[in-house]
Each structure stands twice: as C-alpha cells, then as structure tokens.
Amino acid sequence: xxxxxxxxxxxxxxxxxxxxxxxxxxxxxxxxxxxxxxxxxxxxxxxxxxxxxxxxxxxxxxxxxxxxxxxxxxxxxxxxxxxxxxxxxxxxxxxxxxxxxxxxxxxxxxxxxxxxxxxxxxxxxxxxxxxxxxxxxxxxxxxxxxxxxxxxx
Amino acid sequence: xxxxxxxxxxxxxxxxxxxxxxxxxxxxxxxxxxxxxxxxxxxxxxxxxxxxxxxxxxxxxxxxxxxxxxxxxxxxxxxxxxxxxxxxxxxxxxxxxxxxxxxxxxxxxxxxxx
Numbered sequence: 001x002x003x004x005x006x007x008x009x010x011x012x013x014x015x016x017x018x019x020x021x022x023x024x025x026x027x028x029x030x031x032x033x034x035x036x037x038x039x040x041x042x043x044x045x046x047x048x049x050x051x052x053x054x055x056x057x058x059x060x061x062x063x064x065x066x067x068x069x070x071x072x073x074x075x076x077x078x079x080x081x082x083x084x085x086x087x088x089x090x091x092x093x094x095x096x097x098x099x100x101x102x103x104x105x106x107x108x109x110x111x112x113x114x115x116x117x118x119x120x121x122x123x124x125x126x127x128x129x130x131x132x133x134x135x136x137x138x139x140x141x142x143x144x145x146x147x148x149x150x151x152x153x
Numbered sequence: 154x155x156x157x158x159x160x161x162x163x164x165x166x167x168x169x170x171x172x173x174x175x176x177x178x179x180x181x182x183x184x185x186x187x188x189x190x191x192x193x194x195x196x197x198x199x200x201x202x203x204x205x206x207x208x209x210x211x212x213x214x215x216x217x218x219x220x221x222x223x224x225x226x227x228x229x230x231x232x233x234x235x236x237x238x239x240x241x242x243x244x245x246x247x248x249x250x251x252x253x254x255x256x257x258x259x260x261x262x263x264x265x266x267x
Contacts, residue, residue: 022176029206047206047237054208058175112182114212116245123244 048124064091173211196264
C-alpha cells in the first residue's frame with residue numbers, strides 16, 4: 001500500500017483500513033467523498049465516485065472474502081485535480097478478470113447480484129485497473145480527474 | 154430502516170428511503186417479500202423519491218422483485234427517480250424491462266390498468 005505515495009509526488013493522501021463488514025461500505029464511500037471534496041467536484045462527479053468506491057468495497061467483502069472476516073484497505077492520493085484510489089483485499093482472488101468485467105457477470109447468482117458492479121466502476125471513473133491473484137487477493141485502481149468538463153468551456 | 158409502504162386495490166407501493174447498498178438491501182428485500190406474501194397483489198410500484206444513494210446492489214434488489222412479481226403474474230413499475238439513479242438504470246438496461254413514471258400515482262394507475 002505504499003505504492004502510490006512513493007511513486008509520484010502527491011499533494012495529499014488518505015489511508016483507510018477496516019474489517020470486511022457490510023456496515024463499513026457506507027463509511028468507505030463517505031470517507032473517500034469527504035477527502036476528494038477539497039478538489040471541489042460537482043455533485044454528479046462526487047456521486048459517481050461514491051458509487052464506484054461502493055462497488056469495489058462491496059466486491060471485496062462479498063467476493064474477495066466471501067462474507068468471511070478479512071481486511072479491506074483503501075488508499076487515495078490527490079495530484080492536481082486527479083484522485084487515484086486503490087482498494088484492495090487479501091481474499092480469494094478472481095480466476096478470470098476479463099470475464100468478471102463483463103456486464104451481467106456474477107460469480108454468485110444465489111445472492112441476487114445484478115452483475116453490473118464492474119461496468120458501473122468503468123463508467124464512473126476515467127481509468128480502472130483490476131489486478132488479482134488466486135488465493136492472494138485483488139487490487140482495484142481507479143483514477144478520476146475532476147473538472148475535466150469545466151476546463152474545456 | 155423500515156420500508157414505508159401502502160397497499161391499495163391490489164397494488165403494493167414501496168417508498169424506499171436512505172441508501173440502497175449491499176448492507177441495506179438484504180433487509181429491505183425481506184421486508185418487501187414479507188409484505189407481498191401478505192396480500193394477493195396484482196402489482197408493485199417502487200418509489201425512489203427518498204433515495205440518497207444507490208449502487209448495483211439496488212439494481213439487484215429491483216431485478217429480484219421483478220422476478221418475484223413476474224412469477225406471480227403481476228405488473229411492476231418504478232417512479233420518482235432522480236438523475237443519478239436514472240443513469241444507473243439506463244446503464245443496466247433495466248428500463249428495457251421496467252416502465253418508469255415521474256409521479257407515483259401515474260405508476261400505480263399504469264400497474265392497475267395493465
């Protein structure tokens with residue numbers, strides 16, 4: 001988790017770690033949203049980011065740890081108007097990341113999941129990277145720049 | 154979070170409130186299913202007026218209820234959806250299978266008339 005802060009010069013960062021319990025999903029997205037508020041995002045940008053974070057954290061809890069105890073870690077770093085968010089677990093990992101990124105895909109159909117989590121993440125951030133190793137865990141890296149629309153005007 | 158609901162003339166209207174994430178939807182799903190089981194309904198209307206946040210867990214909740222209602226031979230409609238939720242609905246293809254109305258009474262009327 002030291003990766004982001006050491007690779008590039010960042011203006012500010014936030015690290016969070018919490019048990020993989022569903023009641024922490026709300027805490028995680030609200031904490032990240034509060035942190036990026038200093039970039040003065042629009043409500044729409046903030047809602048999109050909260051949704052993407054919620055999807056990644058939910059995946060870590062449901063799929064990474066399969067509802068067992070574990071730890072979810074989040075690191076956010078700001079550089080100019082861009083936030084980089086890494087969300088990682090040490091869960092079971094994803095056997096086929098490409099398959100998991102397909103719309104409507106779910107590995108747990110018994111749970112009434114829509115299979116849209118990854119698709120939503122892809123749509124709501126500028127860049128999404130998913131790295132996973134079986135038995136080691138999954139790391140999701142999301143990058144979003146705020147005010148991209150406003151600069152063009 | 155108790156689900157605010159009313160039942161009239163065969164239509165169950167569920168007014169969802171707060172946040173529809175993975176943590177919240179399990180209890181809401183059980184509440185809605187319990188209420189559906191108590192009545193011989195023809196339809197379900199879900200209102201999103203008081204929803205402050207929703208992610209794909211909410212989509213799963215809606216699709217799951219659509220499955221229940223369809224198996225029962227009933228109709229279902231959604232209403233009072235804000236712009237950010239509408240974007241999620243469009244992205245998921247939900248609006249291809251479920252009608253969306255601006256006002257709750259229009260949704261109720263549509264479900265009854267179907």
